[in-house]
Amino acid sequence: MVWKKAIALLFGLMMVATTASFGHVSAADTSVTVIFVSDNEADCTLAQYLANMTGAVVVTTPWGVYDPNVTASVMSYGPDNVIIIGGPDAVVDRYLDDLNELNITVERWWGRNRYETNLAAIGNATAKLRIKFENHVIVVPGNDTAAIRVALRKAVKVHGVIIFANDTTNVTRVMMKIEAHPKSMTLVRSQVMRGMAWRLGERFGANVTEVNVNITPEMAMEAINTSEERIASAEELLANVTLPPQMERVAGKMLDLAKRELESAREAYDEERYGKAYGQAIAAKAHAEFVIRMASKEWQSRVRLDATAMATVFLHRVEIQLRIMEKSGMNVTKIEALVDQLRIAIENKDYDAIDALMGQIRQELLQMYAHGKGKFREHIRLPDRAGRWQP
Template sequence: MAMRNKKVLPFILMLTLSLFPESLAADIDMVILVSDNEADSTLAESVANIIGAKGIVKVPWGIYNPDYSAEVLKYVPDRVIIIGGPTAVPIDYEKDFEEMGIPYERLWGKNRYETNLAVIQKLKNEFPEEFSQIETVYITHGRDVLSMLMQKELKQMPSKSIWIFTDKSYEELTLQALDEVIKTARNRPWVEIVITSRFVQLAPIDTITNFLKQRGYTEGAHFTISNVRPAKRFILEALKLVDNKTHIAEKFLDGLDIPRAKRRLSIAKEQIARAWKLYSLGDYQEAYILAVAASRNADFVISISAREWNGIIQGRPEIRLKREVLRLEAKVKVLKELGMDVSTIEAEINELKAILNKPVISPDEYRDILLNKIPQIKKELREAFIEEKRSRRRIPVEHVPGRGEKDRAPRKSGR
């Protein structure tokens, strides 16, 4: 049944949108959920500006935390677009949206380059008018976090700009994505190829420039190749990001016996330590390339550790149920912040916690919680959230809440 729902929800969403005028479909409240992977999150930011998404919620790569699902609920969205595969954005987030009756769609590929193309292809077909207004295309190596950091901070980037990522093994994907954007754009978009390191090179530069020239582009007039010397502060920021990711990987692996993950973690820690040493000596380029390598190793450790922990949780009913309670509490907290009275649901959750904190829990109690109590609370939360969404949609467009209205009496959850 769960698999069927995953297939049906996006279908129902698209069927519903197809019945609306194009402007109404474009005006629905959308939120993008994406991992903090530098490529996917940068792509999500540019896409959000193009399609007018209400917000972006970034989750730690490969890690599920119900607080991030709850963050999405704060927007009371009509639809959630998930960018990235289930390794980057775990499938548990989908379950949270299903349980709250929020349509979602995941756009992804086997790697960041396929994801890049999948997002462009899907959304340019769904939002042709918005994509036709793209003014600038930035092309960079898919792991060159410096290019992304520097472009976003140093330049006044056009609101209608998009990123395309490349690597020597993914030339065809790069050209496909670029072709999709050029064909859709109403006017010829400016193309900027950005390189910040001689190590993280855009191997297919000639292929890309020849492709552009075949489509009438002239270097200097329609596109440029920017060899940017990264400032010290941007390399520092990149090292901090990778250092933090390595610490997360170490915490995830703690308590697990996975030899290959331990080896990769050891390599990542050694690489980031050497990167900091080189940075302190002023060798910023070498420090950066080591950080990029450490990031890939940390990603591997997080991914394999997360899968292992999920298996452990599924095999331990007491841990599984406590995790379910955390998910319920995260949702309740948001509904309270939205001004709803969910005190009855809170009381039910507290009853669950009291049972789970008992020294001994009988098999019958486990079954009752898992098969009856938790599904009932989820149903009540879903109904309360849907009612909140309906009440918000009934508010006239011209109505502007007064300063004191945020302190109004909370609404009942409908029970």
């Protein structure tokens, strides 16, 4: 069945859970904050930076994709609260549903794009986390992965604020919004983004230090590999959802464009034109993400409307959660029995039983998590807040 294929795809995609590795403290008697973010280079950089400043844990999900393994990863830290960085296109809303069912406090810091998300994250970090940034601003093109990494290292070193920019960004206005009064500004960019960097520097004035990032073969190949992964995800999602005809045509054209750009990137790489390979790969990734966004939204919509699909997704998610709860030392026998009954009810399409069993399982999971989340913390180590992490 299409739904089974889609579920297998989404559950099988890679989940990455990371903590900033700059020293560790016991989690047993410590408030735990998880910063939950997609593997988008801009949002992930913000998450890593804030984690470095606060000692929070970072958990990542593949961009635009729902994977219940990621919910289980967040759960495994027994967090007091979760901060999502990025919009629902990046970190899909189904994750909020999962975490809300466990009564975990969740807030989303985001905007309509990575630039507005940048402002929201910095503003909330200042107001809610009481982070004080030093008098330094690091400006970097928001889609320049290589430069973003260099900018992160610079920001960690000087406790500066990172601003993502594009051709239309008014840096002065952005600094006014976040109430930044820098004594200095650093503009970080690769040679691929030279034109945009020049315009930003011209707009701000003479007091700008430029850091030029040379695209190495490794950087270009990493960008190619990332775009390949995005295209593969887009293809699999499209194969397992049915889009309206017009949307299907648009998605097909965008996917074809992404493939052509990826091929151009490979050819440029073989010719040792690493800057071009890097730029083409970034473009391919962006177009593949457009397709993922369309297909993922359709998948989520269909799940909400299809009782059997919703129950099947719920069943897989609970099975994964029970494994980590049992591993931490909780007795999950009672819930496992309910899960077995739910599996039979789904096979029989007994929707009254499905509704009743899902309600029971939710209640049992909530109670077990509330009383047992301390067990998770006995088995984890949290990053120190000393700020010694180096990306």
